[in-house]
Amino acid sequence: MAFEILHELRPGGPRLGRLRTGRGAVDTPAFIPVGTNATVKALTPEEVAETGAQMVLANAFHLYLRPGPEVVEQAGGLHAFMGWPGPILTDSGGYQVFSLARMRTIDDDGVTFRSPIDGSAHRLTPEAVIDLQRRLGSDVVMPLDVCLGYPHELAEARAALEQTVRWAERSRAHHLRAGSGVLFGIVQGGFEPALRAEAAQRMAALNFVGYAIGGLSVGEPADRTYALLEGVVAELPPQRPRYLMGVGSVPSLLEGIARGVDLFDCALPTRVARTGIIFTATGRINIRNAAYRHDLQPPDPTCPCKACARTTRAYLRHLFASDEMLGPRLATYHNLFFLGHLVADAREALRAGHYEPWMRGVLARYTTAW
Numbered sequence: 026m027a028f029e030i031l032h033e034l035r036p037g038g039p040r041l042g043r044l045r046t047g048r049g050a051v052d053t054p055a056f057i058p059v060g061t062n063a064t065v066k067a068l069t070p071e072e073v074a075e076t077g078a079q080m081v082l083a084n085a086f087h088l089y090l091r092p093g094p095e096v097v098e099q100a101g102g103l104h105a106f107m108g109w110p111g112p113i114l115t116d117s118g119g120y121q122v123f124s125l126a127r128m129r130t131i132d133d134d135g136v137t138f139r140s141p142i143d144g145s146a147h148r149l150t151p152e153a154v155i156d157l158q159r160r161l162g163s164d165v166v167m168p169l170d171v172c173l174g175y176p177h178e179l180a181e182a183r184a185a186l187e188q189t190v191r192w193a194e195r196s197r198a199h200h201l202r203a204g205s206g207v208l209f210g211i212v213q214g215g216f217e218p219a220l221r222a223e224a225a226q227r228m229a230a231l232n233f234v235g236y237a238i239g240g241l242s243v244g245e246p247a248d249r250t251y252a253l254l255e256g257v258v259a260e261l262p263p264q265r266p267r268y269l270m271g272v273g274s275v276p277s278l279l280e281g282i283a284r285g286v287d288l289f290d291c292a293l294p295t296r297v298a299r300t301g302i303i304f305t306a307t308g309r310i311n312i313r314n315a316a317y318r319h320d321l322q323p324p325d326p327t328c329p330c331k332a333c334a335r336t337t338r339a340y341l342r343h344l345f346a347s348d349e350m351l352g353p354r355l356a357t358y359h360n361l362f363f364l365g366h367l368v369a370d371a372r373e374a375l376r377a378g379h380y381e382p383w384m385r386g387v388l389a390r391y392t393t394a395w
């Protein structure tokens with residue numbers, strides 16, 4: 026994999042780039058749709074590509090539990106299994122394991138947990154997580170890390186940082202011996218700026234191909250997220266790609282790009298689409314609202330997607346009110362297209378050298394918090 030910076034407004038500022046992988050290029054800044062179970066829920070791979078996505082994310086933890094890596098391996102890897110020929114990034118599942126608060130125990134060597142599907146006992150170590158992603162055939166591999174909730178004690182954050190760094194060292198060594206794809210490091214460190222900076226420095230010293238920033242946007246105020254992000258970006262090697270995990274609202278995406286982030290993923294745009302929430306240029310709307318019963322405008326009048334070209338708000342509302350499966354499908358397609366189009370416009374503004382005024386204009390029109 027190679028990462029090329031085509032245009033950078035200033036060090037640590039927004040930048041235009043291209044990530045080249047053996048399975049195709051990703052123009053950055055990019056939004057990566059989430060396909061937890063080897064599917065971006067409700068869409069075919071062709072539809073996902075139509076929305077502008079050049080890479081998808083799958084979750085190694087979920088695929089480990091179901092269908093099991095042996096099934097994916099037998100199919101020829103994740104790309105063949107799910108019918109997506111482009112690059113795939115797999116999340117290690119650290120976040121999901123740590124979400125199983127009462128069902129897991131963590132020790133220095135790894136984490137033991139019970140499957141939320143059938144209660145069976147499992148153990149993941151940093152090495153096992155690298156092996157798992159090799160069996161899946163992932164292009165961009167994430168190491169096992171320790172995720173914190175918000176808020177937390179300083180001592181907890183320190184312990185999580187030390188554990189994450191030790192696991193990153195083991196992951197890196199194992200990946201060099203027996204891995205496939207490229208391995209990113211993950212910067213954790215909680216909400217203390219000094220700990221975050223230290224986490225970034227120690228990960229930078231391990232010389233990863235790219236850097237993920239985890240554990241932000243988990244309930245802390247947005248100003249704090251952006252300040253911590255700036256501190257982390259300042260410590261990372263500038264020529265390596267930066268990936269902000271789990272962030273995908275319109276304001277946080279644009280503010281992240283402004284601070285030099287290249288890659289984003291988030292389940293929010295597709296998750297809320299299935300409940301009838303769609304993004305528009307003036308903010309999100311809930312299409313189930315009675316106000317749209319007679320509204321014959323497209324879901325977002327400014328959006329050039331297929332769903333907006335052929336659908337009205339009244340019809341989309343009717344589909345949701347009738348529990349028709351086309352409703353979630355159209356809403357998902359539109360939301361991903363909306364974000365794909367937004368990052369394409371961001372890249373255009375970067376190329377033209379006026380990203381910040383462009384962003385201020387978009388955010389002035391976008392009147393909802395996310």
Ligand SMILES: [Zn+2]
Nearest residue numbers: 328330333359
């Ligand atoms: Zn649309």
